[in-house]
Amino acid sequence: MTLDQAAKWMLAEFEAKRFLYQEEAASHLLHLHDTALAYYDANGNVCVGKAVLASFNKLTPNAVYERAQKFWRDRLPSDQPGRQQ
Template structure:
């Protein structure tokens, strides 16, 4: 699976629920055994690969990332400018 294909899979999950938890996506991608798609960081957290995130961000310009809860969701009128909330 390429980073673009992984991002498309994430988009499908996001569109089905209108939100997507980072851990859910990263855990799924980690099972593909490709560190470009997902990896463990220095703290032991499972993370989505940077190339996948770049592609996912292109596909979801109106989504925001909730840093505290670690998930993507639709932008609300009350959200601050920028991708992260």
């Protein structure tokens, strides 16, 4: 799977549910055994690869990331400016 294909897979998952948990996406991509797609950080958390994340962010300009719960969702009128909430 290429970086763009991974981002498009994430987009399809996001569009199907209107939210996407980071751990769910990263765990799926981690099984492909490519550290460019997903990796473990220094704290042992599974993370989406930086290039995949950048591509996904471009595909979802109206999504926001909830830092506390670690998931992307649709932007609400009450959200603050910026990507992270």
